[in-house]
Amino acid sequence: MGFLSYLCSCLDKRLKSATNHGGSAADEDASDTNGLFFQLSTLQIATCFFSDLNKLGHGGFGPVYKGLMPSGEEVAVKKLSLNSRQGIREFTNEVRLLLKVQHRNLVTLLGCCVEGPEKMLVYEYLPNKSLDYFLFDREKASSLDWMTRFRIITGVARGLLYLHEEAPVRILHRDIKASNILLDELLNPKISDFGLARLFPGDDTHLNTFKISGTHGYMAPEYAMHGYLSVKSDVFSYGVLVLEIVSGRKNFDLRLREKADLLTYTWALYGEGKTLELVDRSLTICNKDEAAMCVQLGLLCCQQSIPDRPDMNSVHLMLSSDSFTLPKPGKPGTHGRGGHWTTTTTSALTNTITGSTNTALTKGSGGNSSVEDYSRNSMSVSSIDEGR
Numbered sequence: 001m002g003f004l005s006y007l008c009s010c011l012d013k014r015l016k017s018a019t020n021h022g023g024s025a026a027d028e029d030a031s032d033t034n035g036l037f038f039q040l041s042t043l044q045i046a047t048c049f050f051s052d053l054n055k056l057g058h059g060g061f062g063p064v065y066k067g068l069m070p071s072g073e074e075v076a077v078k079k080l081s082l083n084s085r086q087g088i089r090e091f092t093n094e095v096r097l098l099l100k101v102q103h104r105n106l107v108t109l110l111g112c113c114v115e116g117p118e119k120m121l122v123y124e125y126l127p128n129k130s131l132d133y134f135l136f137d138r139e140k141a142s143s144l145d146w147m148t149r150f151r152i153i154t155g156v157a158r159g160l161l162y163l164h165e166e167a168p169v170r171i172l173h174r175d176i177k178a179s180n181i182l183l184d185e186l187l188n189p190k191i192s193d194f195g196l197a198r199l200f201p202g203d204d205t206h207l208n209t210f211k212i213s214g215t216h217g218y219m220a221p222e223y224a225m226h227g228y229l230s231v232k233s234d235v236f237s238y239g240v241l242v243l244e245i246v247s248g249r250k251n252f253d254l255r256l257r258e259k260a261d262l263l264t265y266t267w268a269l270y271g272e273g274k275t276l277e278l279v280d281r282s283l284t285i286c287n288k289d290e291a292a293m294c295v296q297l298g299l300l301c302c303q304q305s306i307p308d309r310p311d312m313n314s315v316h317l318m319l320s321s322d323s324f325t326l327p328k329p330g331k332p333g334t335h336g337r338g339g340h341w342t343t344t345t346t347s348a349l350t351n352t353i354t355g356s357t358n359t360a361l362t363k364g365s366g367g368n369s370s371v372e373d374y375s376r377n378s379m380s381v382s383s384i385d386e387g388r
């Protein structure tokens with residue numbers, strides 16, 4: 001048995017024990033699992049009993065706390081409240097999946113804690129919060145010089161390419177946005193929250209915020225309106241993020257009146273040959289070629305026509321090659337991103353590796369999967385958190 005399978009079987013055993021007996025699973029096999037399982041008491045002490053002072057924030061899946069482990073390592077503890085068996089199965093799948101997924105541009109999962117109704121995920125702690133914290137604050141935005149912004153754009157592309165094409169299972173993130181890009185001490189980007197949506201069962205007994213499927217302004221129109229999921233929906237969100245990073249503004253800002261919708265505004269500037277007007281004024285030094293290329297890349301990713309959007313492999317090539325001539329972008333897909341969507345529910349996945357996730361798809365024989373490929377496996381787009 002490989003090490004990973006061994007860890008998974010230990011995890012199964014532990015989860016079964018927590019489900020059957022409802023009690024602590026912390027006293028089993030702790031040493032055998034190479035630190036994968038954290039005891040609740042350890043996390044309680046590490047986070048000063050989940051004190052408000054240690055709270056890093058609150059996301060769609062619950063509160064996140066900073067913790068200091070006995071070894072001196074700083075961690076982030078994401079507390080989830082799952083009670084149903086379904087939830088526990090989902091949790092098993094999630095942790096299994098995350099264990100297989102490791103890349104320098106993804107936040108590393110260090111382990112988990114399953115004791116009674118308590119489920120927690122323990123991640124590496126990233127000291128510089130999330131990209132939105134810097135990007136959308138006039139003063140803090142100056143910490144993000146052009147080189148750093150370009151590195152973030154490239155790093156996120158690298159992480160997404162890994163999720164889409166290189167990880168052991170193909171993963172669609174579904175919620176790429178500035179607040180899901182965490183920054184390490186050197187302001188290198190790490191994608192967080194990948195696949196977390198699958199931790200929550202899709203039944204109506206849960207709060208809507210537990211069924212978040214995307215965020216207004218970042219969602220591809222075909223996904224927002226019809227629930228069509230494909231790698232190209234992540235590409236669309238990535239395109240919006242790129243435009244935000246270049247411009248230093250949110251994808252929708254009512255205060256900017258006719259310029260409120262970043263995508264529409266960028267398209268207009270591009271049409272008038274004034275692409276560089278988009279660049280954040282707080283950038284005193286900027287590589288204009290790179291900035292213009294990023295704006296064009298952002299527009300390419302956000303095209304209405306799904307097949308015309310590049311896949312992440314092409315995006316990565318465009319960003320890393322000096323000689324790549326970018327195609328002209330077509331009209332961006334703006335319709336339906338801002339608030340109009342329909343609920344789509346289709347049959348459950350049958351060909352996933354994990355058996356129940358919606359967005360981890362087995363790799364096909366080659367090439368990019370079309371929307372049709374994925375839509376057969378598409379998911380319930382049940383609600384969207386408007387506030388974020």
Ligand SMILES: Nc1ncnc2c1ncn2[C@@H]1O[C@H](COP(=O)(O)OP(=O)(O)OP(=O)(O)O)[C@@H](O)[C@H]1O
Nearest residue numbers: 056057058059060064076123124125126129130179
């Ligand atoms: N590994 C981490 N290191 C440091 N801070 C983190 C880490 N993970 C999350 N945080 C912080 O915790 C807060 C909540 O994060 P979380 O990912 O749960 O929600 P979110 O991304 O802000 O929102 P949502 O879940 O609705 O998308 C954020 O402010 C984030 O910066």
